[in-house]
Amino acid sequence: MPQPSYTRGRQDKPLLTLTIGQAFDATVARHGEREALVVRHQGVRYSWRELAAEVDVHARALMALGVEVGERVGIWAPNCAQWCILQLAAAKVGAILVNINPAYRVGELEYVLRQSGCRWLVCADAFKTSDYHAMVQELVPELASHGVAELASERLPDLRGVISLAAEPPAGFLPWAALAGHAGQVEVAACEARQQGLQFDQPVNIQYTSGTTGAPKGATLSHYNILNNGYLVGQSLGLTERDRMVIPVPLYHCFGMVMANLGCITHGSAMVYPNDAFDAELTLRAVAEEHASILYGVPTMFIAMLDHPLRSRLDLSSLRSGIMAGATCPIEVMRKVIEQMHMAQVQIAYGMTETSPVSLQTGPDDELELRVTTVGRTQPQLETKLVDGDGRIVARGETGELCTRGYSVMLGYWDNLQATHDAIDPAGWMHTGDLAVMDDAGYVRIVGRNKDMIIRGGENIYPRELEEFFHTHPAVAEAQVVGIPCSKYGEEVVAWIRLRPGHSATAEELQQWCKVRLAHFKTPRHFRFVDEFPMTVTGKVQKFRMREISVEELGG
Template sequence: MFNFKMTKLRIIVRFCRNYASQSYFHNPGKEPLRALTMGQLLEQTAKKYPDRPALISRHQNQVLTFQQVLEQADVLAAAFNLIGLQSQDKVGIWAPNIVEWYITHMACARGGIVLVHLNPAYQSNEIKNLINSVGIKGIVCAHKFKTQNYYQHLLDICPELSKSPPGGLTSPNAPSLKSIVVVSEEDLQGAFKYKELMAMPKKSDVISIKESQHLIDPDQVCHMQLTSGTTGTPKAPMLSHFHLVNNSYYIGKGNELDKKHHKICVQVPFFHVFGTTITIGAALNHGATLVVSSLSFNSYKSLEALKDEKCTVVHGTPTMYVDLIKAQREKREDLNVNIAVCGGAPCSPQLFKQMMQYLGVQKVKSVYGLSETIAVVFQSRANEDEILATSTVGHLMEHLEAKVVDTQGLMVPTGTPGELLIRGYATTLGYWQNEMKTKELIDPSKWLHTGDQFILMDNGYGQIVGRIKDVIIRGGENIYPKEIEDHLNTHPDILESQVVGIPHERLGEEVCAVLRIQANISLTLQNLDVHCRGKIAHFNIPSRMEIVDSFPKTASGKVQKLYCLNQQVHHANTFSAAITDSRFRIVNFF
């Protein structure tokens, strides 16, 4: 009997050890989630900090307090109602970082309207597809930006606009679209002027918006973050008020916005989840001030804003920080940055150190997530050591579960690469009218499949290895580009690196390093080999190298990786142009 009990005990102990060693972590959280809408959150913050600046738009020379934002949002929400845009209708916002983008976002929240984020770089065919895919009823847009003429794009899609009264558009090319609002001083046929729209509501109309907030359910769809709509049906993750309020609260807390009043230099676009949730939402939760230096990212304008406005926090992608550091090395401005938040793509430890060295930041915060996880599921914690800050994407956020699985869906041992899965409040409601893709994304057990190669540690921290599709298979060896990029970035002459796989007849693929380097520097493949030999595995050492002036980027500032689809290797002067070459395919990096 004794032996039987001991055997049984050994089995239990062995089982527990095996289970404990698996890549699974649950962070139950210390604070309860809140059943609030974004509109109610705005009202709470305006009551708490009525005279505190919510938004400083330097390029528009405008400053709005939280109370002014609330007032303008209610006026615009009332105006939307007057032109036929009601609760749960879909309104697209198509513009760069302007005050009107911010107010439209808040107005839709106050009116229960679904805000559809439209990339300001989209062209006519993309916008037409997106309008029809989700049934956009109204669009608020800039008039012109860079080479874009948004009104002309809409006129190309709907020629009937030239003869339509404002709010009365009827077009077979976009049957759902009725109202267009343009931020412009010009009279544009068929469109409302933004300023004129703001003058339409009566006091009673605005009061009606204020008194109807309780009718908006926190579980209602608040935002749609659209993927590209060039061909086929775009994926449109649906994000609720509940998602946005809570995820942005914990983001702000993790980035220490709750400790004191911070001014945040905004380098990221509003339309991306980095801009909407990590930046706007977190600032709204904790009363932080947003400082927008330019319509789109400009490293020198950012540097001026950091200096002039005495910003204590800065947000950006790794590429943005590379350019900001370059500008600071030239200008050597006196900065007062406490915290740099980095997301959108993996950031190398070397870049983290340079951010501290040249920008003078005291802490660098990593954030990791997807549009489908609202924004962030892993992020840096307060008071973590430099190793965790520079080598991980942070700790699993509160009220979430994470696990890492192999190709068979089985959990891998702790510290082993596999696909990251997330479960909890921060997973999207699903893709709009796309049940098949939703089922691929979220399995029957409610685990969301990120598609990212990830290492989960037993302390709840995680490391990105790369996208599953990014893995290079060279002669049977699985090679993870992120590991190589982190080492290449330690070379003093390399500004930024991207590692890609190119076809090889015998090995299947070989490793190619595509580099941005310091000006007036000559770097050879032999130099690269010396830098890598004995420091990383021999099969990880690049066998090809290309030098480029810049990497192609998405409008949100993320680098687009290029993969060669044939045997030919392109030289540096053709690499950047390869974005239009059918021999390459473009894959968004995160």
């Protein structure tokens, strides 16, 4: 009988039964004077003890603002010290942190705040082409006329107030610098009692994933989910208090806040943010000047660093390992990372937000070929199986949908029982939608997707969401969206558009229309205007044929 495509990860690594606050406090007690957080673009350096002081005062301030256990606090900002402080402070008081993509526009922001029922929003003033203050004021014009914690918004009735990271924000915003001043209203003992009353399996984080049915879904994750995932990813890397990790990946994503921040926090490793967003030169300088041993990134980041003229002039010899995730890595890129960036033990990780995120990972000693052709083996304390269309486990070497079960599977989609039911089966298996093959040694190779999801530069894009979005344009009768290969980002978005009779629109007009309403990574790079779409005899759109035609015309 052929061996089934099922594996169970190592069971000798016990899971942590702590809240994030408890794990953080334990690290502070062990390594208090060691460096914990370096934020180079802000000129910030904290020891573990200094970081704890910031976290504790802001935890008390949140309580003073009336934040209760289970209430949602949104964070809409690029990488910065305040992001890390809020992540830990919110966890200590039992709040649920809602990660908001810094690239979101007004409509996306409104949806996330409303769907999650956010009570408070913490936001930057601006980032790249986004004016966060202006977008918040558009959504909540009442903000300027209300006192602290007294907001009454027509469009966002749950929202109590907005905290700005700017030194002097417009009227109505509570400056972050003034937030700590509210801590005196809450006794230290009251904050400690709040933390002691929390359970490790309570929700602590909501991360929105693009929705296959148009609306993003909020993956709800517990302390147990994400603390253990960060811990076990770090275990695979061999993290210790002597490691220094450079983190150019975004904190709003699991890669940053879980695999990086929580991976470091559970092992006492220093967190180094080179900039508010990825910059190849600043990342390379951070590695060299901070004597970093660990570096994270998606393949496009590593390609940019390898190609940067400064790289060969910097001493990167302190590096030993790191993680590359988010997309498949070409073998030549992996070889150069190992040879030219000294990352002999670099690992590949695979997962999804709904699984906290990592479910499979290569090991430090895996052969190069395994690190570029597979996503590794099942992580400790998890199970993996590959199933056919009937839900039956396929034999090794056969293609099936990858499913994950164990501690990392989310609690569910926030306030969306149907979507949760569709994603997690009655036996507790999370269905990823990815098609994979498992070999005799248990290594898994991703071969495709049974959903139409596009992965561009590590960001998941669901065509259905974009197609429904295009239908709100007055000139668009119908839209179909596909992805085509791209050497820089992995995939690029192509929109096929059928215009309404008597209407006109150019690619440039639609692109500009998208840019002011969508996160930049979702905006299609290419447009193709058609009178009809390739169809089957039964009238179904042939996306595979659209993809083939797009590749023929545009390359890829």
